[in-house]
Amino acid sequence: MQLILVLLGAFVVFILSTLTGGGASLLLMPLVAVVVGVKAVAPVMAISIGMSSTSKVFFFWRFIDWKLFVWLFPSTIVGSIIGARMFAALSSDFLQILIGLLLLSTIFQWNKKETKTGFKVKAWHFAPMGLVVSFLSGLIGGVGPLMNSAYLNYGISKESLLGTRSANAIILHITKIISYAYYGYVTGEVLKFGILIGISSMIAVYFGKLILAKISELFFRKIVVASMVASGVLMLWKNKDYIEEMIAAI
Numbered sequence: 602m603q604l605i606l607v608l609l610g611a612f613v614v615f616i617l618s619t620l621t622g623g624g625a626s627l628l629l630m631p632l633v634a635v636v637v638g639v640k641a642v643a644p645v646m647a648i649s650i651g652m653s654s655t656s657k658v659f660f661f662w663r664f665i666d667w668k669l670f671v672w673l674f675p676s677t678i679v680g681s682i683i684g685a686r687m688f689a690a691l692s693s694d695f696l697q698i699l700i701g702l703l704l705l706s707t708i709f710q711w712n713k714k715e716t717k718t719g720f721k722v723k724a725w726h727f728a729p730m731g732l733v734v735s736f737l738s739g740l741i742g743g744v745g746p747l748m749n750s751a752y753l754n755y756g757i758s759k760e761s762l763l764g765t766r767s768a769n770a771i772i773l774h775i776t777k778i779i780s781y782a783y784y785g786y787v788t789g790e791v792l793k794f795g796i797l798i799g800i801s802s803m804i805a806v807y808f809g810k811l812i813l814a815k816i817s818e819l820f821f822r823k824i825v826v827a828s829m830v831a832s833g834v835l836m837l838w839k840n841k842d843y844i845e846e847m848i849a850a851i
Contacts, residue, residue, distance in 0.1 A: 604794075607632050608801045615653050615802040619809025620816070621828035622762050623746035625802070626650060627835050633794070641791050643688060643741070644781040648795025651774030653802035654767040660810050661764030666757055669727050673769045676732035678776050684739020685780030694843040697836050700737065700744055704833030708826065722754040735773050739780065746829050759813060759821040 610632050611625075618625035626646050633642050658665070730751055737744045752762045781787050813821070837844065 603636050604797070607636055607794075608797060611649065611798045611801040612805045615805035616809040616812070617828075618653070619657065619763065619806050620813055620821075620824055621746065622749045622752070622759075622821075622825045623766060624828050624832045625653070626744075627832050629798070631839070633798070637790060637794050640786070641788070641794075644778065644786045644791045645795045645798065647774045647777040647781065648792065649798035649802055651771060651778065652796070652799030653806055654770035654774065656803040656806040657763055657767035658771060660806065661760050661767065663764075664758065664760035665764040665768050666761050668724050669755070669757075669765050670768050672724055672727045673731040674772060676728045677735045677769055677773050680732040680735030680737075681739040681773050681776040682780050684736040684741075685777050685784070687740055688781070688784070688786070694840050697741060697840050698844060700747060701833045701836030701840070704747065704829045704836065706833075708830050722751045724755070727751065727755075731769070735776075738773060739777050746825065746832060749825050749829055753822055753825060759816075759818055762825075763813075 611629060614625050614628045617628070629646065630642050633645050637645055730748060734744055734747050737747075748766070749762070752766065757765065778787065816824075
């Protein structure tokens, strides 16, 4: 019964993820943790999101910005390996709070009149950003739509954002899966749940694509920013106990 609820939840979440440019990991982590345990969440999400990203690349292949992909490719591999290596060694609570605050700050960066963020991102900026984001993703399992603000600022279309982000996500999650397996975190149960959720996600992407075609670029950008803020709130809420402990210690 729990598995059926997780698969249904994954279906809904990945439709939303297609419309918002990402963030499925943050919404699914609590559900997955109930079924497989906290420590297995990161490798399960790596498998399922890797599969959903593959379906997005299939649907949005012709929109991929290969210039951005080339800048992201090497830093994504390096960052995800380092993050996965440190997965068991570091506490991620403080990092999740920082990421949550960064996601919340998106609402202050957004210029409603120009429908762009307040700074100009260039293609080469994605290399260092990709290194940091992939490291954090490998370390805590998922960082939500952390880079979407940069993609929007760069000026690509909704289809290009999804295609380019997903092409990079395939590299990210394959590297994470290999790293997690090397360090012994990929078990038979992890593979089973990862693949089942992945199949649900791939079906959801198809329906998400149909809805995406009916919305405008401006509305898509608003949805993306709203999802980033919501992801930040969710990440802070998940770590509210740790925040209370920090405040009490001051």
